[in-house]
Amino acid sequence: MAKDDGIAIRIRGLVNGFGGKVIHDHIDLDVKKAEVLAVVGGSGTGKSVLLRSIVGLNRPLSGSIRVFGQETAQIDSDSLRGLQLRWGVLFQEGALFSSLTVAQNIQVPMRRWTNMSQELMDELTAIKLSLVGLPADAAPKFPSELSGGMKKRAGLARALALDPELLFLDEPTSGLDPISADHFDALIKQLRESLGLTVFMVTHDLDSLKATADRIAVLIGGKIRTGTIADLSKDPDPWIHEYFTGPRGHAALNA
Amino acid sequence: MRNLPSPILVNSPATLRADATGSSLRLVAGGEWTVPEAPRMDTALRAIGFTGIREAEIDANAVTMLDSSGAWLFVRAAHEIQASGCRLVRFAVPERFRPLIEAISGIEVEGRGAMHPASPRFGRSVERLGRATVEVLRQGYDLVEFLGRVTVETGEAILAPRRELPLPAFFQQIEETGLTALPIVGLLAFLLGVVLTYQGADQLKRFGAEVYTIDFLAIGFMREIGGLVTAIIVAGRSGSAFTAQIGTMRVNEETDAMRTIGLNTTEILVVPRVLGLMIALPLLTFFADVVGIIGGMVMTYFDLGITFPAFLRELEGAITLKTLMVGLVKAPVFAFVIALVGCFEGMRVERNAASVGRLTTRSVVESIFLIIALDAGFSVLFSMLGI
Numbered sequence: 058m059a060k061d062d063g064i065a066i067r068i069r070g071l072v073n074g075f076g077g078k079v080i081h082d083h084i085d086l087d088v089k090k091a092e093v094l095a096v097v098g099g100s101g102t103g104k105s106v107l108l109r110s111i112v113g114l115n116r117p118l119s120g121s122i123r124v125f126g127q128e129t130a131q132i133d134s135d136s137l138r139g140l141q142l143r144w145g146v147l148f149q150e151g152a153l154f155s156s157l158t159v160a161q162n163i164q165v166p167m168r169r170w171t172n173m174s175q176e177l178m179d180e181l182t183a184i185k186l187s188l189v190g191l192p193a194d195a196a197p198k199f200p201s202e203l204s205g206g207m208k209k210r211a212g213l214a215r216a217l218a219l220d221p222e223l224l225f226l227d228e229p230t231s232g233l234d235p236i237s238a239d240h241f242d243a244l245i246k247q248l249r250e251s252l253g254l255t256v257f258m259v260t261h262d263l264d265s266l267k268a269t270a271d272r273i274a275v276l277i278g279g280k281i282r283t284g285t286i287a288d289l290s291k292d293p294d295p296w297i298h299e300y301f302t303g304p305r306g307h308a309a310l311n312a
Numbered sequence: 313m314r315n316l317p318s319p320i321l322v323n324s325p326a327t328l329r330a331d332a333t334g335s336s337l338r339l340v341a342g343g344e345w346t347v348p349e350a351p352r353m354d355t356a357l358r359a360i361g362f363t364g365i366r367e368a369e370i371d372a373n374a375v376t377m378l379d380s381s382g383a384w385l386f387v388r389a390a391h392e393i394q395a396s397g398c399r400l401v402r403f404a405v406p407e408r409f410r411p412l413i414e415a416i417s418g419i420e421v422e423g424r425g426a427m428h429p430a431s432p433r434f435g436r437s438v439e440r441l442g443r444a445t446v447e448v449l450r451q452g453y454d455l456v457e458f459l460g461r462v463t464v465e466t467g468e469a470i471l472a473p474r475r476e477l478p479l480p481a482f483f484q485q486i487e488e489t490g491l492t493a494l495p496i497v498g499l500l501a502f503l504l505g506v507v508l509t510y511q512g513a514d515q516l517k518r519f520g521a522e523v524y525t526i527d528f529l530a531i532g533f534m535r536e537i538g539g540l541v542t543a544i545i546v547a548g549r550s551g552s553a554f555t556a557q558i559g560t561m562r563v564n565e566e567t568d569a570m571r572t573i574g575l576n577t578t579e580i581l582v583v584p585r586v587l588g589l590m591i592a593l594p595l596l597t598f599f600a601d602v603v604g605i606i607g608g609m610v611m612t613y614f615d616l617g618i619t620f621p622a623f624l625r626e627l628e629g630a631i632t633l634k635t636l637m638v639g640l641v642k643a644p645v646f647a648f649v650i651a652l653v654g655c656f657e658g659m660r661v662e663r664n665a666a667s668v669g670r671l672t673t674r675s676v677v678e679s680i681f682l683i684i685a686l687d688a689g690f691s692v693l694f695s696m697l698g699i
Contacts, residue, residue, distance in 0.1 A: 161428070171350065173351045177351065183419070183421040184416060185380075187419040188415075188419070196428070201666065217380075220379035220380050247412075250412075
């Protein structure tokens with residue numbers, strides 16, 4: 058079982074590939090507790106695959122992934138039990154259950170893992186909705202009645218339903234307007250200060266990167282490079298260099 | 313699906329002590345105020361009454377972990393204390409939890425309106441009935457409108473073929489709806505021929521008229537069964553595919569993209585399907601007729617001992633070209649209805665995946681219903697015309 062070594066996610070020798078194409082070539086990565094790690098990389102470098110591998114949705118070809126000391130790469134539901142309560146996952150489009158209202162969606166994890174009264178669940182649902190910036194009248198609506206940005210927020214509210222220690226975010230600010238994205242960054246910071254939240258996020262948003270991330274992991278050519286923004290800006294790799302010092306990177310990081 | 317209490321380990325369980333001295337109350341909390349402990353602490357807090365209390369104090373300095381559920385429980389207690397008219401003299405939490413408490417207390421939880429949609433009552437079921445009725449009528453109206461549009465476009469495509477008439481799409485539809493349906497239509501027609509022959513022979517034997525099994529089979533199959541069964545199979549196979557294909561394009565905004573480019577969605581998506589199916593279904597029906605009669609021929613040989621040449625001689629006397637045509641003339645009409653309904657429902661898909669499934673089901677049910685209703689209509693018409 059878990060010995061507390063201050064590491065939330067430990068990846069060793071991870072190999073992923075599809076149809077003969079290697080996406081991750083023996084990747085090692087540590088995510089420390091209470092840090093915000095952002096994963097960046099070009100299209101098709103396997104950012105989402107990495108996230109899916111960590112939460113046990115994608116079985117890697119080889120390698121070990123431990124979350125809070127528990128192996129998730131060899132997924133079987135029994136050994137993952139309990140982990141699901143400690144993490145929350147926000148999918149790219151929110152992945153709300155379409156047959157349930159927003160409020161019911163947020164209450165699914167609560168029902169699954171706790172025996173809260175309906176009253177308390179409703180109160181906490183109201184809090185989560187407000188935290189993610191959804192209006193009160195969104196609660197009884199069905200996902201089909203929401204805009205893309207609202208779905209994302211509702212998905213985040215569901216990911217936060219149990220106040221997880223570890224939050225996975227797949228492009229959390231894409232599709233949000235800049236003001237909402239700023240609020241989102243502030244929210245992540247605040248949750249992290251009060252809850253000691255560990256965040257693993259896949260993002261392209263350079264502003265978000267600068268505002269929230271402690272360390273950045275760049276996926277490139279099947280390998281991974283980690284470091285702070287300052288470290289990576291000095292990296293000799295042309296893609297990484299371009300990413301942080303190109304016009305957008307420059308504008309965001311020197312703002 | 314309520315589950316067992318969480319398997320997570322709580323290092324130091326949450327505690328709550330209420331010390332009442334006279335008219336003042338002191339709530340002392342400690343331990344981990346987190347989600348696993350929230351249900352227990354919720355119950356404990358609700359059990360405390362604030363009536364008759366003038367001064368209250370919340371001391372949460374001994375709390376070691378706090379998440380938003382725990383913070384809410386404290387904030388709620390503070391709200392309740394103030395709402396019951398007593399004074400909250402002290403609200404102490406460790407400094408690191410202060411921002412969270414402040415964030416949570418800034419949220420208005422009560423009076424946010426209904427959290428869940430109202431459950432259906434009688435009044436609402438009447439309302440639903442009304443809405444459904446209006447919906448059905450509106451849909452009928454829309455279908456007629458669509459029928460008109462498709463008729464005009466199809467007519468134009470045939471009479472005045474423009475260069476952009478999608479000929480490849482048209483042939484592709486014939487292949488998809490016709491050629492690839494041959495195995496399933498053939499198999500089912502063959503089996504139906506066997507079954508009908510068996511039943512017919514069984515009854516006619518009693519009158520010593522078993523040779524008329526052939527007439528019964530041939531006329532029954534060509535006039536009714538062949539066309540009907542083929543149409544129903546195709547409705548399930550291709551009508552649903554039309555709805556799903558066009559529906560998915562709607563979800564992906566492909567149809568919107570076509571409109572913005574200036575393409576006519578009816579012409580591109582609907583006309584090839586309608587025309588393709590109107591060619592494919594009569595051919596399939598003819599194929600089903602032939603295979604069904606072959607099925608009957610095999611069965612009569614084994615059941616009644618009628619040889620194939622004898623069967624064919626009897627068949628020649630039983631049917632005329634008119635028998636075949638009565639069955640085949642219905643096929644293009646069925647094809648038109650299947651394609652029309654399939655495309656119509658596809659065009660009605662909203663921008664979510666669930667509606668693709670719902671409308672696909674509806675498309676199949678509607679087109680099968682219309683096929684059988686139309687077939688009944690044809691029977692009446694033919695008997696009035698004495699055909």
